[in-house]
Amino acid sequence: MKIQIKRKGINTIEIPLNAGIYANKVMAEQLLSFSFQTSKLLDLVVGDTLLYKGEEYMLNNTPSIRKTSRFSFEYDFAFEGPRHLLSKLFITHLGARKFSFSGTAQEWLNFIVDCVNSKSSGWTVGQFEDMGRVTIEFDSTYILDALTMVAEAMKGEWGVKGKVISLKKTVGTARALTFKYGKGEGLYSLTRKIIDDKKIVTRAYARGGSNNLPAGMRDYFTIDGYVEKNVSIYGLTEGEFIDEEIYPKRTGT
Template identity: 30%
Template sequence: MILHFNNTTLEVQPNDSSYRYRSLMAKPQLVLKFSLPRYVEIPVGAYCEYMGETYYLNAPQNIKKQGTRNIEYTLNMGTLQDNMALYKMRNSVDHRLKWSMNAKPHEFLAEIVANLNERDGSGVWSVGTCIDAKEKTIEFNHTNIDAALSQLAETFETEWEIVGTTIHLHKVEYFKADPLPLSYGKGNGFMPGVGRTTPSNELPIKRLYVQGGDRNIDRSKYNNAPNLLLPKSQSIGYDGTYFSDEVGYDATKGHTYTSDADGYYIERTDVVSDAVKEDSLDCSSHYPSRIGKVTSVIAVKPAKNFYDFIDNTIPAALNINDYIIEGETPTIIFQTGMLSGEKEFEFKYKHSERRFELVPQEIDGQTMPNATFIPKAWVYDGSGHVVEEGDTYAIFGIMLPDSYICDNTNKEGASWDMMREAVKHLWENENQKFTFTGTLQSLYAKRNWVNIGGKLKVGGYIHFSDTQ
């Protein structure tokens, strides 16, 4: 192993107690233990290359003097991922440390990458694959970036993975269709001591109750229901990746899920389940909404904070004034940009112009909108292609048309979005879960490394079998 520091190199021979540690949603570590016949100061920042990755010494070395010519070293080394624990998660626009953001997963991930590149250099970090999900709100309060990434994964009930300097937000799975076969016994992979445990609190779910959000729900027009309901008495298939109304759905692997007549819960209905447990899922982030675009901004009287914006993507049939819930004051919340977060603006709407007149608000000690905190318009070229992305917004205090709430014909609307999330949750939890533990035989690994080495990675599937 060659260590690099101070424009020089040092070759060391790590002993057998050295190791590399990798785990799901954890920073990789390389622990080097070796002895030298003389004392050498290995400074913080020293690095080495191992298995295609660069590891850095981020803390002073640990040493133990066994004799004048026998000095033992322990180096705890990490990758660039360690920097995430050193940096604070700031709003990339105004650099606040205490702030909130309502966005989709990929927008949060882009914000994390922007924070890292601001410190480590432009283009060092990048956004990888990312799940798609409905907007949710995350609050940051002097949060470190590594904690922000974990918070993001927890909020959207998924996992994160970093390959090199590319950050992915998805379930970490590899070789699902071609798992590595392992079993107990000589030449089969596992050493004695293979075990199976059953988590006591993870019984399979039979019935999943779902409760949606209460925003944009007019009880007087929604059968007196205070929250968004599931589509009533509707079914959909899911194969673990695709739904039955999507290209790629595999009916041979798919399960069928059906909602009850009142829209309160779902169950699997293509088989008779032995499970008896009921569970519930909080889907308060699901409610009828339309995410609009700011297509132009008009500075009416900047000195008095009067700014309007136009959204020419609003359909002719959607006159916002016709859908205001009685007794409520409709507001706009910007989903992106300088005005995003928990800031709410009252407005007046002129449908003939698709124009919103924002009412100025006192927020964080200043009147908004203003010359700094102002909506940003989308920019298009002559062919209609996006040149520069602008801001998006949502309106609250309105009861949108049925197509935004529940369209059973096309399986669209907020109710169907909520049902899809519920189906994914039930798919993951409808069968009994077990935890298998085992130690791989070192001789087996050495003899078969060419065939199995590539599959022994975090997230790799293993097909475990046993005759008993």
């Protein structure tokens, strides 16, 4: 069985689904990862997508390729589900990455969905339950980490189905096993883990040190704006550059 790979909506290559390892865990990874050998190099680039179980998965990291013989290549790569976009974007409030917010589950979901949609599109609020009100402070925190912090503070769980985010006491049963589709073998547990590459940052923010801070600025020197590169190729992935030597310098005698 083959599964179709697309690039910007256009069909490219097909890869063997029976070489795929599927993992979908509560408040954790959602992956369709592959490890197999082929006689030729594959046309795979970051940003490629596939459709699986009604959801779009994206290749967010460069495939690992090892040449095992003159005409044999071993590939390792993973397509990630929609929730992994949230691990690439900072949670922000009025443009600030350092802030605190207080809310109920519904208020947190509204806030988080608004934040995601300011950088992406199509995200909506799912189910939620009354679990009280919590206040959390963030400092250059990715949205997925922020969602986990909120869920843990409320002693609940978050869930993402497609682009719908829910926050409840329980969203599902945690799966301890990862499964592989094997020809004629059904499903069986595996111990192999996928190692993620470093993120390809396409929007970089910067912040400096803590010396000579102007009035109204606390903790560290905030540098306005950001630098973008290759967003059209790799999609939006935010990151932060920190240099303690950047701070307001006094001049004069």
